[in-house]
Amino acid sequence: MKPSGEVMDPSDPVVVVGAGPVGVTAAIELARRGVSVRVVSAGAGPSTTSKAMGIHARTLEVLQRTGVSDRLVGLGLPLHSFRIHDQRRAIAELPFAEVPSAFPFALSLGQDVTEKVLRDRLQEAGVEVEWGTRLVQLEQEDGTVRLTLEQGERRHEARASWVIGCDGGSSTVRRSSGIAFEGEPFPQWFLVADLQVDSPVTAGEAGRSRTNMFFSDEGATAVFPLPEPGLYRLATALPQDAVPAIDDDESRGGGGDRGAPTVDLAALEQLWQRRVGRPARLSDPRWISPFQFNSRIAASYRSGRVFLAGDAAHVHSPVGGQGMNTGIQDAVNLTWKLAAVLEGAPEGLLDTYEAERRPVAEDVLHDSRRNAVMASATSPLAKAGRSLALRTVTRVGPVRRRFLAGLTMLAVSYPASVLPGRPAPTGSRPRWAPGPGHRAPDGDVSLRGCPARLLGLLAPHGHALVSFDAGRADHDNSLADLLPEIRTGHDLVSEIHVVVVRRYRGHGKNEQSGLSPEEITEVLDPTGRLHDTYGASRPVMVLVRPDGVIGWRGPLAPSGLPLLRAVTDASLPPARDSHAHPRRLPT
Numbered sequence: 293m294k295p296s297g298e299v300m301d302p303s304d305p306v307v308v309v310g311a312g313p314v315g316v317t318a319a320i321e322l323a324r325r326g327v328s329v330r331v332v333s334a335g336a337g338p339s340t341t342s343k344a345m346g347i348h349a350r351t352l353e354v355l356q357r358t359g360v361s362d363r364l365v366g367l368g369l370p371l372h373s374f375r376i377h378d379q380r381r382a383i384a385e386l387p388f389a390e391v392p393s394a395f396p397f398a399l400s401l402g403q404d405v406t407e408k409v410l411r412d413r414l415q416e417a418g419v420e421v422e423w424g425t426r427l428v429q430l431e432q433e434d435g436t437v438r439l440t441l442e443q444g445e446r447r448h449e450a451r452a453s454w455v456i457g458c459d460g461g462s463s464t465v466r467r468s469s470g471i472a473f474e475g476e477p478f479p480q481w482f483l484v485a486d487l488q489v490d491s492p493v494t495a496g497e498a499g500r501s502r503t504n505m506f507f508s509d510e511g512a513t514a515v516f517p518l519p520e521p522g523l524y525r526l527a528t529a530l531p532q533d534a535v536p537a538i539d540d541d542e543s544r545g546g547g548g549d550r551g552a553p554t555v556d557l558a559a560l561e562q563l564w565q566r567r568v569g570r571p572a573r574l575s576d577p578r579w580i581s582p583f584q585f586n587s588r589i590a591a592s593y594r595s596g597r598v599f600l601a602g603d604a605a606h607v608h609s610p611v612g613g614q615g616m617n618t619g620i621q622d623a624v625n626l627t628w629k630l631a632a633v634l635e636g637a638p639e640g641l642l643d644t645y646e647a648e649r650r651p652v653a654e655d656v657l658h659d660s661r662r663n664a665v666m667a668s669a670t671s672p673l674a675k676a677g678r679s680l681a682l683r684t685v686t687r688v689g690p691v692r693r694r695f696l697a698g699l700t701m702l703a704v705s706y707p708a709s710v711l712p713g714r715p716a717p718t719g720s721r722p723r724w725a726p727g728p729g730h731r732a733p734d735g736d737v738s739l740r741g742c743p744a745r746l747l748g749l750l751a752p753h754g755h756a757l758v759s760f761d762a763g764r765a766d767h768d769n770s771l772a773d774l775l776p777e778i779r780t781g782h783d784l785v786s787e788i789h790v791v792v793v794r795r796y797r798g799h800g801k802n803e804q805s806g807l808s809p810e811e812i813t814e815v816l817d818p819t820g821r822l823h824d825t826y827g828a829s830r831p832v833m834v835l836v837r838p839d840g841v842i843g844w845r846g847p848l849a850p851s852g853l854p855l856l857r858a859v860t861d862a863s864l865p866p867a868r869d870s871h872a873h874p875r876r877l878p879t
């Protein structure tokens with residue numbers, strides 16, 4: 293034991309507990325920013341179950357700068373629509389092609405493969421997972437965290453500057469930190485099975501590129517194609533007569549199988565016939581897991597130098613496929629802030645993690661519970677209401693697009709963020725246009741004559757200042773006048789990547805402005821659609837955070853600068869003497 297009175301040694305690593313998708317994402321994000329990080333995992337090796345098989349557009353967007361989205365897309369199967377049937381009748385169809393993202397689909401990919409892609413990226417960043425290393429308990433004292441780790445029979449102590457608990461629903465980090473896990477179990481058992489399916493529903497190209505959901509009097513059944521030919525994920529409520537007693541184990545985020553019923557293939561075929569209403573031959577079961585889920589959320593996401601992320605912070609129904617996606621987005625939100633604080637940004641930045649991410653999980657809990665109840669509705673009135681709601685979603689364009697934005701998580705925003713940056717200065721933002729706390733919308737641009745997407749061009753680290761010229765000839769002079777002001781006090785050349793979005797080719801470009809091509813990336817918005825999306829009828833600047841969220845927006849004028857300064861002061865490290873403190877090279 294170390295003597296008390298000890299203070300944090302800045303060379304102590306950040307320790308990430310847990311090597312599931314959330315822990316590994318957190319570790320990559322820290323390591324690629326040059327932060328010293330350890331990842332310990334109780335498991336003897338990587339998990340081999342396919343649990344989360346859906347990656348949503350927002351997750352792929354936030355992982356783009358991590359450098360893994362293209363790899364995931366390369367291995368996964370894009371699902372282009374979501375069709376809902378009541379008995380044998382299709383009542384709703386949601387086309388993902390309408391999703392305004394570089395990833396207009398739901399990506400089907402087993403969680404074991406997603407985790408492998410993330411671990412490979414972590415290895416490239418120079419970090420290996422320490423398998424077979426269980427956290428037994430942790431204590432905080434005088435600015436340091438002491439961890440008791442167990443490897444087989446051997447126990448030892450380790451120190452951390454900060455700890456991120458990504459150790460799943462039964463999190464030791466959460467328990468050791470005395471953080472309550474508030475909520476309750478859902479009183480229904482479900483079953484997931486990955487198997488070969490031969491059925492009219494799954495036949496042909498359409499059957500391979502669409503998720504089908506079937507409502508029946510026995511409950512809902514979802515059928516998702518998996519990347520391997522002929523393989524599908526079947527998810528359904530278990531028949532009441534196969535249900536064991538409910539227990540109140542708070543750890544169950546899903547996948548728990550203690551005391552769980554067993555279901556054989558013949559029974560599953562009969563169940564399919566009754567609930568899907570068409571024949572099917574089921575074979576080659578790879579994974580059959582009955583589970584009961586909890587709906588729980590950590591009372592707090594932070595205790596001193598300890599944070600919670602992923603299932604350690606929230607567990608809920610897999611309906612809607614949001615668990616892993618929410619956790620990965622937690623990790624990306626937290627880690628750029630922690631890396632900035634380790635470089636000298638104000639510690640208050642870390643308070644925005646819980647302020648931003650906990651309400652998102654509260655919504656996911658609420659929605660997934662409501663959807664699970666709605667999907668299992670059997671009364672004629674409830675079924676009629678459900679059909680009416682789904683028909684409205686399908687037929688009314690704005691309602692459908694809002695629903696899709698929710699499903700793909702593009703709608704996730706942070707109205708309660710405590711970061712400054714709002715309200716946007718008067719006149720810089722129409723009411724409907726995206727502002728601070730919203731996702732920075734993506735869109736088509738042209739880069740030196742080649743098609744590109746705005747978000748894909750942003751530098752992999754740090755913030756981006758996107759300046760829309762709105763076709764104005766004086767844009768470059770105004771920006772050149774403002775940039776030195778904007779950059780005072782921070783290493784903004786390295787921390788902020790400037791992107792100029794021009795409305796017309798060559799127009800507005802001013803060679804005399806002093807903007808050097810090395811400092812800025814120029815793109816063309818050939819159709820004007822991106823200007824419209826951002827409500828940029830006049831020149832406007834938008835600060836995009838490393839997690840793709842708008843941190844500030846304002847006019848291209850000195851009046852916007854005080855608020856921009858407040859945001860950069862709150863979220864960026866101060867300027868450093870590059871000779872005294874050489875910046876660690878990101879990987």
Ligand SMILES: Cc1cc2nc3c(=O)[nH]c(=O)nc-3n(C[C@H](O)[C@H](O)[C@H](O)COP(=O)(O)OP(=O)(O)OC[C@H]3O[C@@H](n4cnc5c(N)ncnc54)[C@H](O)[C@@H]3O)c2cc1C
Pocket residue numbers: 309310311312313314315332333334335343344345346403425426427428458459460461462463464465484545546547548581583601602603604610612613614615616617618619
């Ligand atoms: C059947 C099913 C289907 C699902 N489908 C979807 C879906 O389609 N989409 C979606 O987004 N989500 C889905 N989920 C949820 C998703 O699987 C989880 O949200 C996700 O695994 C959470 O990741 P995590 O990294 O937070 O935790 P986990 O994946 O649980 O990883 C926890 C890690 O912590 C380690 N650990 C635990 N205790 C300790 C300790 N004391 N010391 C050290 N290490 C420890 C474990 O070994 C493991 O490495 C599904 C879940 C189930 C069960």
